[in-house]
Amino acid sequence: MTPFGRRLFLSALGAGVAAPVTTHAQRAADPPNNPDVAIIGAGVAGVTAARALMATGKCVLVIEARDRIGGRTFTDPTTFGFAFDHGAQWIEAGKTNPAMAIVREAAAKASLDRSEQAIFLAGKELSKEDYARFEKIAQNATRKIEEVLKKLPDFVVGKLLVPQDPLERLAYAMMGPLEQGVENGELSARDFTRQPEAEPQYSVAEGMGAMIARWGAKVPVKLGARVVRVDSTGTQVMVETTAGQIRASAAIVTLPTGVLATGKIGFSPQLSAAKRDAIAQLPMASFNKVALLFSRQVIDAPAGRNVTGLTRKDLAFDSIVRPANREAALVFVGGALARALEDEGGRAAVTFAVSALAEIYGNDLRGAVAKSHATQWGKDPYATGSWSVARPGHADKRLVVAEPHHDRVFFAGEATDPVWATRVGGAYASGLRAAKEALAVPALQRR
Ligand SMILES: Cc1cc2nc3c(=O)[nH]c(=O)nc-3n(C[C@H](O)[C@H](O)[C@H](O)COP(=O)(O)OP(=O)(O)OC[C@H]3O[C@@H](n4cnc5c(N)ncnc54)[C@H](O)[C@@H]3O)c2cc1C
Numbered sequence: 001m002t003p004f005g006r007r008l009f010l011s012a013l014g015a016g017v018a019a020p021v022t023t024h025a026q027r028a029a030d031p032p033n034n035p036d037v038a039i040i041g042a043g044v045a046g047v048t049a050a051r052a053l054m055a056t057g058k059c060v061l062v063i064e065a066r067d068r069i070g071g072r073t074f075t076d077p078t079t080f081g082f083a084f085d086h087g088a089q090w091i092e093a094g095k096t097n098p099a100m101a102i103v104r105e106a107a108a109k110a111s112l113d114r115s116e117q118a119i120f121l122a123g124k125e126l127s128k129e130d131y132a133r134f135e136k137i138a139q140n141a142t143r144k145i146e147e148v149l150k151k152l153p154d155f156v157v158g159k160l161l162v163p164q165d166p167l168e169r170l171a172y173a174m175m176g177p178l179e180q181g182v183e184n185g186e187l188s189a190r191d192f193t194r195q196p197e198a199e200p201q202y203s204v205a206e207g208m209g210a211m212i213a214r215w216g217a218k219v220p221v222k223l224g225a226r227v228v229r230v231d232s233t234g235t236q237v238m239v240e241t242t243a244g245q246i247r248a249s250a251a252i253v254t255l256p257t258g259v260l261a262t263g264k265i266g267f268s269p270q271l272s273a274a275k276r277d278a279i280a281q282l283p284m285a286s287f288n289k290v291a292l293l294f295s296r297q298v299i300d301a302p303a304g305r306n307v308t309g310l311t312r313k314d315l316a317f318d319s320i321v322r323p324a325n326r327e328a329a330l331v332f333v334g335g336a337l338a339r340a341l342e343d344e345g346g347r348a349a350v351t352f353a354v355s356a357l358a359e360i361y362g363n364d365l366r367g368a369v370a371k372s373h374a375t376q377w378g379k380d381p382y383a384t385g386s387w388s389v390a391r392p393g394h395a396d397k398r399l400v401v402a403e404p405h406h407d408r409v410f411f412a413g414e415a416t417d418p419v420w421a422t423r424v425g426g427a428y429a430s431g432l433r434a435a436k437e438a439l440a441v442p443a444l445q446r447r
Contacts, residue, residue, distance in 0.1 A: 032061050033246065034248065035058075035059045035220075035246070036058040036059045036060065036248060036249050036250070037049075037053055037058060037060045037061075037248055037249065037252060037435075037444070038060075038061055038063060038239045038251045038252075039062040039063065040062075040063050040227050040230070040239065040252065040254060041064060041071060041253070041254035041413070042066075042069035042071065042216065042223075043069075043070065043071025043073070043413070043427060044071065044073060044099075044102070044414075044427035044428055044431065045254035045428070045430050046062050046064070046071075046254040046431065047069060047431070048102075048412075048430075048431025048435070049252050049412055049432070049434050050062050050216075050219040050220075052431065052435035052436075053439070054219070056439065060219070061221075061246060061248070062221040062222070063227055063239060063241055063246065064221050064222065064223050065226040066224070066382055067223050067224050068213070068223070069212070069213055069217075069219070069223075070087075070212045070213050070216070071382070072087040072377070072387070073085070073088045074086045075207030075209030075210040075211075075213075076291075077207060077210060079291075079371060079373065080291050080326065080328055081324075081326045082324035083205065083206055083210060084207070084373070085207045085208050085209050086209070087208070087209065088208045088209075088423070089203055089207075090113065090202065091110065091201065091203070091208075092196070092197075092198040092199070092201045092423070093197050093198060093199070093200075094110070094112075094201060094202045095200065097420065097423070098420060098429040099420075099423065099428050101428065102211070103202070103204065103211070106211050106215035108204045108214075109204065110202035110204055111202060111204070111205065112200055112201070113201040115304045115305060115306045115320065116305060117305075117307075117308060118301070118305055118306070118307050118308070119131065119170070120307065120309035120310075120359075120360050121170065122312045122359065123311075125360075137167060137171040141161055141171065141175060144160060145157065145189050145192070145193060146193065148189065149190065149193060153393070154189055154190040154191075154392055154393050154394075155189050155392065156188070156189070157175065157176060157184045157187040157188070157189050157192060158176070158184030158185035158186075159185075160189070161175075166310055166314070169310060169314065170309065170316055173335075174316070175187075175192070176334075176335060177333075177334035177335025177337065177338070178308070178317075178332065178334045179334070180285060180334070180335075180422075181285025181286050181334045181335060181338065181386050181387065181389065182285050182334075182389050183335045186391070187389070188392040188393065188394065188395050190390070190392075190396075191389065191390035191394075191395040194395060194419060194421070195419075195420075196420070208424065212424075222241070222243065222246075224243065225241040225242060226241060226242045227239055227240070227241050228240050228242065228264070228265060228266065229265065229267070230253065230265065230266070230267050230268070231268040232251070232267075232268070232405070232407075232408050233268050233269060236249060237249070237250060237408050237409060249408070249443040250408045250409070250410065250438040250441045250443070251408065251409045251410070252409075252412055252431075252435070252438055253409060254411075254412045254427075254430075254431070254434075256284060256382075256384060256385070256387075256388065256413060256414075257279050257282040257284065257401065257415045258284035258383070258384030258385045258388075259382060259383070260279045261279050261283070267409070272405070275400060275403065277397075278394075278397035278398075278400035278401045279401055281391045281397045282388040282389070282391075282398065283388070283389065284383070284385020284387065284389070285334070285385055285386050285387050285388070286334060286335060286377075287338055287377070287386035287387070288332070288334075288342060288349060288375045288377060289330055289331070289332055289374070290330070290331040290333070290349050290350055290352075290353035290375075291328065291329075291330055291371075291372065291374075292328060292329045292331070292350070292357075292369055292371070292372050293328045293369070293370050293371040294328060294329075294365065294368040294369060294370060295370040296368055297327050298361060298362070298364055298368045299321045299322055299329065299357070299365070300361065301321050301322055301361075303322045303324070303325040304321075304323055305320070306320055307320075307360065309359075309360070311355065311359055312359060315352070315356070317331055317333055317337075317352075317353070317356045318331075318333075318334075319332060319356070321357070321361075329353070333353075337352075338378075339378060341374070342376050347372075347374075350369075350373075350374050353374070354369060354372075387415075388421060388422060389422070398415060398417065398418050398421055401415055402416035402417075402418075402430070404437060410434040410437045411434065412433065413430055414427040416433075417429050417430045417433075
């Protein structure tokens with residue numbers, strides 16, 4: 001079992017999605033000024049929509065604020081001697097996850113994740129009995145949530161699951177902060193149970209971000225252009241960016257809900273009150289990664305082991321030690337701890353990660369850190385967090401964010417998918433859906 005996968009829970013719900021034909025008539029180097037469809041954001045949703053529209057012969061332009069494509073997928077292939085994905089890394093529920101279509105289209109090879117999980121409390125590994133108890137706690141927690149959901153439309157997970165001891169604290173932390181990026185006190189039971197089971201879980205050796213960059217390389221993208229306004233009051237949609245205006249018959253907006261909620265992108269006419277409220281009810285979760293490279297062997301564990309625990313200060317973390325057989329580690333933090341470490345800034349997250357591992361593998365490790373990097377997705381102005389989470393009582397708002405605006409402006413992005421939200425698979429499925437919606441615009445059918 002590995003991080004970012006809903007373990008031990010529920011059966012898969014999603015259905016496979018047909019892969020678009022990839023006949024790219026356009027060249028990435030030659031972006032059109034007046035495309036049929038302007039797509040805002042070159043993450044997985046934007047690239048998917050672009051590829052699907054290009055496959056039907058439509059002319060598209062993706063407008064991206066960063067100087068790269070991929071959005072919340074990004075691989076650093078060199079610094080640590082293994083592919084370090086700052087964002088998405090795994091494809092969970094691989095039998096039904098729409099993201100497996102990307103693997104096929106990119107002709108990548110997905111490997112099944114078989115890493116074993118070791119659990120530690122205050123530096124000490126669980127006894128055999130405690131492992132069995134831990135498993136039971138997790139299973140009972142899921143069952144209890146499902147039982148209550150039969151009677152209530154939704155509730156706050158933290159009100160039902162109140163930990164009585166460290167083992168329960170860790171088991172529940174693995175559902176909320178380490179899994180969803182929010183504390184259980186903010187977690188919607190309905191939004192949580194919507195998600196398909198994590199297993200089987202896959203990854204690609206080149207890194208998810210590298211695969212997405214390769215797969216999206218032929219899509220025409222205007223990089224370094226931040227969208228500030230989308231005006232659909234005229235006959236065409238006018239997209240105003242920091243690098244000029246683009247006019248199109250339709251637009252697809254794929255921005256994270258946290259970015260939309262800042263209000264820095266104006267819409268004419270204004271988004272409906274229902275849509276603005278729905279965006280506000282889907283704030284961004286906090287989940288960050290710390291990569292550590294050691295100058296010598298300091299971790300006595302098999303390559304790729306998933307180590308999860310509560311520190312002596314009762315702080316929950318997840319990690320992969322010795323990834324790709326390197327003297328390295330990836331430490332994951334979520335929820336309030338991730339937010340606090342990001343707010344503290346400097347080396348706070350790295351210090352936490354090193355201390356958490358030193359409690360298990362010994363203090364020798366502290367002096368052996370040769371390289372480190374901590375992600376800060378919350379401070380990233382083009383992400384504002386890791387993924388969308390529904391506030392309790394608002395899981396259905398994903399469909400409201402997905403609704404078209406003014407007939408010619410469509411919405412995609414992980415937050416808008418009713419099943420696969422939060423994940424790459426949700427972004428992919430939403431991109432296909434929005435492309436289909438855009439194709440129904442009369443001006444596009446005439447071409
Ligand atoms: C740390 C972390 C770990 C994760 N792990 C996993 C995992 O293992 N498996 C998984 O399935 N998912 C994972 N995810 C979630 C996954 O990365 C996202 O669900 C998915 O990448 C979202 O794609 P998207 O296209 O919806 O949004 P994005 O990738 O955010 O794309 C939106 C694009 O819009 C751009 N943009 C923003 N503002 C503007 C503007 N004003 N003008 C123009 N462009 C703009 C952004 O730069 C970005 O490129 C993880 C995320 C994080 C942060």
